Each structure stands twice: as C-alpha cells, then as structure tokens.
Amino acid sequence: MLVVKNVSKRYGDFTALQQINLEFNTGLYGLLAPNGAGKTTLIKMLATLITPSEGEIYYNGKNIIAMDEQYRELLGFLPQQFGYYKNYSPKQYMLYLAALKGLGKKEALRKIDELLEKVALGDVVNKKMKKFSGGMIQRVGIAQALLNDPKILILDEPTAGLDPKERARFRHLLTELARDRLVIISTHIVSDIESIANEIIMIKNKQLLYKDSVENICSTLKGNVFETTVNFELMKAFRKKYVLLSEKQEYGKMIVRFIHKGVPEVEWKPVVPELEDVFLYEYRDEIEGEV
Amino acid sequence: MKKDQFKIPMPDDSTIVRQISQIVSQGLVKRESFSSYLQSMVQQVGWRHLFSDRLELSFILTIVIGIYSLFLIIPNQVEIQDLYAFIFLLSPILFLALSIYTYVNKTQNATYDVEMACKYNVYQVIAFRMLAFSVSTLILNTLAIAFIAMKFEEIHFMRAFMLSGTSLFLFSIILLVALMNRRTKGIVTVTLTVWIMGNTLLKSANNDFYNGVLLHIPVIVYAVILLCCLIIYMNYLKKLIVFKQVEGVF
Numbered sequence A: 001m002l003v004v005k006n007v008s009k010r011y012g013d014f015t016a017l018q019q020i021n022l023e024f025n026t027g028l029y030g031l032l033a034p035n036g037a038g039k040t041t042l043i044k045m046l047a048t049l050i051t052p053s054e055g056e057i058y059y060n061g062k063n064i065i066a067m068d069e070q071y072r073e074l075l076g077f078l079p080q081q082f083g084y085y086k087n088y089s090p091k092q093y094m095l096y097l098a099a100l101k102g103l104g105k106k107e108a109l110r111k112i113d114e115l116l117e118k119v120a121l122g123d124v125v126n127k128k129m130k131k132f133s134g135g136m137i138q139r140v141g142i143a144q145a146l147l148n149d150p151k152i153l154i155l156d157e158p159t160a161g162l163d164p165k166e167r168a169r170f171r172h173l174l175t176e177l178a179r180d181r182l183v184i185i186s187t188h189i190v191s192d193i194e195s196i197a198n199e200i201i202m203i204k205n206k207q208l209l210y211k212d213s214v215e216n217i218c219s220t221l222k223g224n225v226f227e228t229t230v231n232f233e234l235m236k237a238f239r240k241k242y243v244l245l246s247e248k249q250e251y252g253k254m255i256v257r258f259i260h261k262g263v264p265e266v267e268w269k270p271v272v273p274e275l276e277d278v279f280l281y282e283y284r285d286e287i288e289g290e291v
Numbered sequence B: 001m002k003k004d005q006f007k008i009p010m011p012d013d014s015t016i017v018r019q020i021s022q023i024v025s026q027g028l029v030k031r032e033s034f035s036s037y038l039q040s041m042v043q044q045v046g047w048r049h050l051f052s053d054r055l056e057l058s059f060i061l062t063i064v065i066g067i068y069s070l071f072l073i074i075p076n077q078v079e080i081q082d083l084y085a086f087i088f089l090l091s092p093i094l095f096l097a098l099s100i101y102t103y104v105n106k107t108q109n110a111t112y113d114v115e116m117a118c119k120y121n122v123y124q125v126i127a128f129r130m131l132a133f134s135v136s137t138l139i140l141n142t143l144a145i146a147f148i149a150m151k152f153e154e155i156h157f158m159r160a161f162m163l164s165g166t167s168l169f170l171f172s173i174i175l176l177v178a179l180m181n182r183r184t185k186g187i188v189t190v191t192l193t194v195w196i197m198g199n200t201l202l203k204s205a206n207n208d209f210y211n212g213v214l215l216h217i218p219v220i221v222y223a224v225i226l227l228c229c230l231i232i233y234m235n236y237l238k239k240l241i242v243f244k245q246v247e248g249v250f
C-alpha cells in the first residue's frame, strides 16, 4: 500500500536518515527508536510535510508528493507537538480543521461529537482549550487526526502525556482502527506498542535496523538473556563485563537482568527476551551516552 | 500634457477595455482549472474558515485606510509627479500588510504541522488569501484614486489607475518570489526596503527619467505592462498552491 523506496533525508550537511526501504500494508506499525533517531523525520516525510532528499514514497504505485491533495485526503496526522488555538474550544478547532479537510459541516458536526466522545472529552467540547491539561490536548490531537476517516493514520508519539488509563483506552482504540487501515505510530515507550503492533520498525545509525513482528525481533536475543543475583561489591565488575538490562534490589542483593552471548554459567536463570531487552541492547551505546 | 514626445496613437478607453478583456480571456484559458480550484475551495472550506483571523485582518485594514485618508488632507499645491510617485509607491501597501501578516502568522504558528496535513494546506490558504487581498487592494486603490482625481484636476484617473495596478502586481510578484525562494523571515523586510529605497532612489537620482516613466508613458503601454504583471502574478500564485517547504522541520 505505502512504499518507502531508498529514502534519505539530509538537513544541510547533517544526514538524519539514510537509504530507508519500507513497505506498509493494512495494520498497526510501531516505530520504535530512541530520541533523535529520526522518527519524526520519517513521519514528516510520510505525511508530506517535508520531502526526501533522495528516494520516493509511493501510495499504491503513485508518488505521494505528486498525489498532493489526493494523498492528504487519505491522511490523518498527529504531529509530535500538537498546535492549537488557545481561545478555541475543541469543537471550534475541529470544525475549522474539518473545513480544511473538505468535510461538509453537517457531517463534521456529527463526526466531532462522536470522536470527542471516543477520547473521553464529551463533557468539555465547548470549553476553551487554554484551560485543558496536556493529556486532554493530546486527546484532541488524536481525535482530529480521525476526522476524515483516514485510510492512513500517522501519529507521532501520541501517548505522550497520557495517564495509564488513557493509554489503555488509546491502545484499544488503535487496535480497532488498525483493522481496516494503515496505522503508523512512533514512540520510545515499548509498552505502548509491544502488545498491539503487527510489526515494529527500529531505526539505528540513521538506517533501518528491524521491520518485523515483536516475536521475531525478540527471538534475535533468544538464549542470550539471563537473570541472576549479584553481591553489591561485585556489581561494578559485573556491569563492566555484561550488558545490563535492569537491576533491582532485594534482601541486600541485586537481581540483575543482562545479556550474554556465549556459554552461560550454571547459576544464571535463562529468561524469555522481551522487546524492551532488544531496545536496551541495540541502543546501549546511545542510552549510556545519554546518562 | 503638450510635451508628449512619444508618437504612439492613443486608443480610446473603450478600445482599451475591449483589448484587455480579450487578452485576459485568451491568457486565462489554461487557468480555468485554477479558478475552478479556487471556487471549490470556497465551497468546501467557506469564507469563515479561510479568513479565520478576521479580527486581526480588519485591524490592519483600518490602519491602512487611515493611511490612505492622509491623501485627503494633502495641500492643494502639490507637484503632479509627486502625487503619481506616491500612488506608485503606496499602492501595494494594503496588500503587503495583509499578506505578510497572513504568511508569518500561518507559517510560524504552532498549528502549522496540523494544517499542512489537511486537504487544503497552509500554502493553499495563503495563496487564496493573497488573491483576495490583491483584489480588495485594487478596489480600495481605485476608490482612493477616484477621490484624488476629483480633488486634483491634473491627475488622470486612467493613468493613475494603471500606474497603481502595475505597482500592485509588480510588487506582488516580487513578494511571492521572495517568499518562495528564501525561507528567512528577514526577506520580507528586505523586499519592503528594496521597494521603498528603489523608488526613492529612482526619484531623487534620475528625476527626469522617473517622472517620464510616471507621467509620459502612454496609458496603453501601462495596460500591457499591467497585464503581463497580472499573468505572471497568477502563475506564481498557482505555484504557491503546490509549494513545498523542502527543509521544513521548524
């Protein structure tokens, strides 16, 4: 359906993405990568906000930039920073956006009520948005992306600022939406997508690292993830030797989860790798560099 | 105007009008889709949403009308060429104020990303508005010129009108080119400065030439220049409609 072909993006001298090839079909795709990896860059190209420096993106064989408004009619988009007019109510803002999307007023009004209900903002439709909390604004953002019943729904970090209850509701909504359309969401929070995404896309060093199901991605670390307890005094040496995934204290000892490729020691308990393990392992240099 | 040294036969006003409409209708054949595009834009989006910041726009309009009304209190003993020069210099001012406000407001607003992903995106709305602004500026200028022509008998309405129209569309083209080629916000200031400085320099440095251009070029020549400007302007507006910021992430 949507094909990214040999796409690179440069900002001046800086290369943000290099030679990306991807293919999307109906379903839910999770774009998972750390800060600055180029998620927003890829997403903005998919939404035609910026054009690739090299390569093309096709929708059903047609270049999306050449398709122009034909493509935008199919598109629902939530940017990472969802801008709004302070003095507008969600209803006013969505009416405005619906008009820009070419929807008739009657249809728009019906759709707006339905969508705001769906994101649990039914009682504040006429309240000015400057009085909204961050999470409420984010939910308006999610609702407006659905206004034109898009065939392609692209959301850049939609769960930022949502509480656990809203996150759960949102995951449910996404699963429902992804049944008959293409949904692409970016995030660096593994739990947001691990249970619902059909495929995960990971970007590393400006290039595509994985585009696969959660199961297949996790199996790349099969037999390499272990848990064991370590004395405090030995922790320093242990950290140097292995790639640590997590550590927690218990009864004066540390329980650590780590990666080892090679022959394991007897007291180590092998565990099933999870998506978070792969994330921490693959981006270990970048993550340690940030700390 | 006895010293008219150009010996070009002057067609009368009705001939001019007829010729203009003929050239326009021929020149605009290919743009049929553009006008119907604009039409469907009005139908689907509606004036209300196309001019969502009406309050700010009417504020600008009021200020500019205030500036225009200064023309009514100018002393009666004023040089004709100065009046023409002022008309030439000031004609684009309403268009400029409204367009720049719109451009900066739309492209720098936090809602840019959201609006860019809509069927009618930021640049299409800007292009539409600029067209509307140039039409309203033209109307307002015509009114102002009619007043001036009534007050100063030496001012030819037709000449002043052509001069003002040429100035408006010439400037519009310069602004559009500047907006589309440079992404810096400073470009607007530069365009404006170049326009004012250019006019002032021409006026002071080579007074005879400038006055000659303003006073003695036959109206028909202005009509042709005006028409060319109009066509180029429409072409640039069309380009703005499919315009893409290449580097874009602000």
Ligand SMILES: Nc1ncnc2c1ncn2[C@@H]1O[C@H](COP(=O)(O)OP(=O)(O)OP(=O)(O)O)[C@@H](O)[C@H]1O
Residues within 6 Å of the ligand: A011, A014, A016, A033, A034, A035, A036, A037, A038, A039, A040, A041, A042, A080, A188, B247, B248, B249, B250
């Ligand atoms: N307009 C720009 N000009 C120059 N460099 C840019 C621009 N936009 C992004 N970059 C750079 O491109 C890289 C990728 O940025 P991008 O915003 O795509 O990352 P991201 O994965 O979305 O990060 P985050 O999780 O923080 O949102 C970063 O190194 C960033 O500094």
Ligand SMILES: [Mg+2]
Residues within 6 Å of the ligand: A039, A040, A041, A080, A156
């Ligand atoms: Mg981002």
